[in-house]
Amino acid sequence: MTHQPLTRISKSARSQEGMALLIAVIVLLLMSALGLAALQHAGDEATDSGRSRRKDSTLYAADSGIRMVQIELLQMINNPSQTSVSLDYPSLITDGFSNPIAMVSGAPNAGQMPVAQPIAPDLTQPPQTDDGNALSGGGVGGPMYQPVRADVTAEDVGNGMVHLQAQFKYYVGLGGNTYE
Numbered sequence: 001m002t003h004q005p006l007t008r009i010s011k012s013a014r015s016q017e018g019m020a021l022l023i024a025v026i027v028l029l030l031m032s033a034l035g036l037a038a039l040q041h042a043g044d045e046a047t048d049s050g051r052s053r054r055k056d057s058t059l060y061a062a063d064s065g066i067r068m069v070q071i072e073l074l075q076m077i078n079n080p081s082q083t084s085v086s087l088d089y090p091s092l093i094t095d096g097f098s099n100p101i102a103m104v105s106g107a108p109n110a111g112q113m114p115v116a117q118p119i120a121p122d123l124t125q126p127p128q129t130d131d132g133n134a135l136s137g138g139g140v141g142g143p144m145y146q147p148v149r150a151d152v153t154a155e156d157v158g159n160g161m162v163h164l165q166a167q168f169k170y171y172v173g174l175g176g177n178t179y180e
Contacts, residue, residue, distance in 0.1 A: 054156045057095035062162040064093060065103045065152035069119055073148065073168060084120035087152060099157040107151040108163055114153055121146035121170040145169040 065087055072085035091100035106114030127144035148168040155161045 051158070051160070054095055054099075054158055055160050055162075057093075058101055058154045058156045058160050058162045061093040061101040061103050061156075062152050062154035062164045065089075065105070065154060066150060066164055066166045069105065069150045069152060069166070070168065073119070073150075073170070084118035086116045086118045088116035093154075095156060101157075102155045104153050105151060106153060107165075108153050108161060111161070113155050113161070114151075117151065119148065119150045121148045127172050145171045 068087060069085060076082045076085060085105070087103055087105040089103045092103060093101045095101055102113060104114055104116050105119055106117030108114055123146060125146065127146055129144060146169075148170050150166045150168060151163065152166075153161060153163045
């Protein structure tokens with residue numbers, strides 16, 4: 001009997017000493033990289049969620065501004081001395097983190113918040129006939145109206161801006177003025 005095969009096996013085993021440590025270090029590095037990527041992704045998701053909430057709050061603020069304009073226009077009918085309405089509220093509405101959302105009547109100018117613009121029917125233009133929808137009857141001799149365009153811009157603390165437009169009809173000559 002010879003002992004050569006045993007000697008070869010032990011030489012082979014000796015040449016692989018430290019390989020388990022090297023493989024363990026490589027696996028540990030890969031797992032660390034995956035962990036860091038997961039942390040980065042979680043941070044990005046949290047940031048995007050905050051931006052989304054701020055954007056939604058700004059949109060709701062601009063929509064509230066349109067509703068405020070509508071209410072002001074309706075009140076203007078009962079007050080003949082008032083000829084226009086405007087909004088200029090730097091902090092009337094806040095987001096979920098108590099940060100103010102500015103709301104102004106007018107369209108943004110070069111990406112900047114506008115100075116409050118008046119919203120009023122253009123009475124210098126001749127009235128238009130209604131389009132004949134089922135609610136108004138329309139047609140010849142039907143109600144006459146002046147279009148009123150309302151622009152409202154809202155901006156949050158992150159300089160996210162929302163601009164909404166609405167068109168109202170200011171009816172004239174029906175035994176009084178009214179808005180739709």
